[in-house]
Amino acid sequence: MPSLNDNYERDGFLIAPRLLTDHEVDALLAETLAISRGQRGSLAGALSNADDPGTDEEVLGRFIAIHFPHKISPLMLEAMRHPNVASVLTELLGPNVKAMQSMLFVKQAGKPGQAWHQDEFYIPTRDRSLVGAWIALDDATVENGGLWIIPGSHHAGVIYPMRRHDDDRFDGAPEAYDFPHTETDAIPVEVKRGDVVFFHGYVLHRSLPNHAPSGYRRALVNHYMCAESLLPWNIGKPEGGRTDYRDIVMVAGTDPYAYKGTEEIVEPFLRLDRGTSRPGRER
Numbered sequence: 001m002p003s004l005n006d007n008y009e010r011d012g013f014l015i016a017p018r019l020l021t022d023h024e025v026d027a028l029l030a031e032t033l034a035i036s037r038g039q040r041g042s043l044a045g046a047l048s049n050a051d052d053p054g055t056d057e058e059v060l061g062r063f064i065a066i067h068f069p070h071k072i073s074p075l076m077l078e079a080m081r082h083p084n085v086a087s088v089l090t091e092l093l094g095p096n097v098k099a100m101q102s103m104l105f106v107k108q109a110g111k112p113g114q115a116w117h118q119d120e121f122y123i124p125t126r127d128r129s130l131v132g133a134w135i136a137l138d139d140a141t142v143e144n145g146g147l148w149i150i151p152g153s154h155h156a157g158v159i160y161p162m163r164r165h166d167d168d169r170f171d172g173a174p175e176a177y178d179f180p181h182t183e184t185d186a187i188p189v190e191v192k193r194g195d196v197v198f199f200h201g202y203v204l205h206r207s208l209p210n211h212a213p214s215g216y217r218r219a220l221v222n223h224y225m226c227a228e229s230l231l232p233w234n235i236g237k238p239e240g241g242r243t244d245y246r247d248i249v250m251v252a253g254t255d256p257y258a259y260k261g262t263e264e265i266v267e268p269f270l271r272l273d274r275g276t277s278r279p280g281r282e283r
């Protein structure tokens with residue numbers, strides 16, 4: 001029988017069903033609203049630190065994602081360390097795993113998707129070990145803007161060029177181009193809430209707009225890598241020069257660089273339909 005690892009190696013992604021219970025997903029959805037209202041602390045780009053007085057729909061419709069929610073929400077931090085997620089990660093990456101990023105996508109009906117990209121373009125691990133764990137908080141379908149992946153596109157080990165686009169199906173983040181695959185190679189990844197899609201940092205993926213008549217397509221995406229690798233990540237700032245990003249969370253095993261300590265580098269911020277609320281902190 002093929003192991004998790006075999007499928008992940010072959011396709012560049014795998015779907016792990018029901019890793020979170022309904023109760024856990026409900027708690028994360030309630031927390032999403034609380035964070036969005038400013039009830040967990042300051043959120044760059046939000047109305048203010050005070051409780052946002054809008055309706056739930058108005059508040060959740062003001063943005064398409066919250067970056068780094070784990071920095072202000074103990075529940076989001078707990079989700080980043082979820083034991084079921086950590087157990088798949090240790091099968092894929094080995095015993096020592098660290099996380100460096102969380103993104104909470106809140107796609108209200110009508111919101112745009114994200115154009116083709118590879119996450120390693122943004123988060124450069126030295127050992128190509130980046131994994132995204134995309135936790136579905138709603139059933140994700142083709143209609144409501146679920147993920148599309150080009151299976152096997154990670155094999156070349158190449159980072160494709162990126163450019164700006166004016167395709168209004170997608171938000172303002174750039175698109176990958178010049179890759180040796182066509183749209184027909186892509187497959188939709190339809191999952192149920194509580195399922196987790198694990199995808200390789202080099203795999204090409206995108207999402208399309210939420211075309212459902214109403215409702216949301218929400219997902220919490222956490223990014224992980226082998227703790228043995230340094231992380232020269234400057235969060236979108238080319239002049240950064242950082243050799244090892246230490247605003248990390250250990251999720252399994254031990255940290256070989258624990259002697260360096262950790263740092264508080266990022267603060268949470270909102271991603272708007274056509275840009276971020278923090279220029280220069282694109283991802």
Ligand SMILES: O=C(O)CCC(=O)C(=O)O
Pocket residue numbers: 103105113114119132134145205206207219221
């Ligand atoms: O959930 C989405 O719409 C996009 C997610 C994505 O592209 C990512 O996590 O890299």
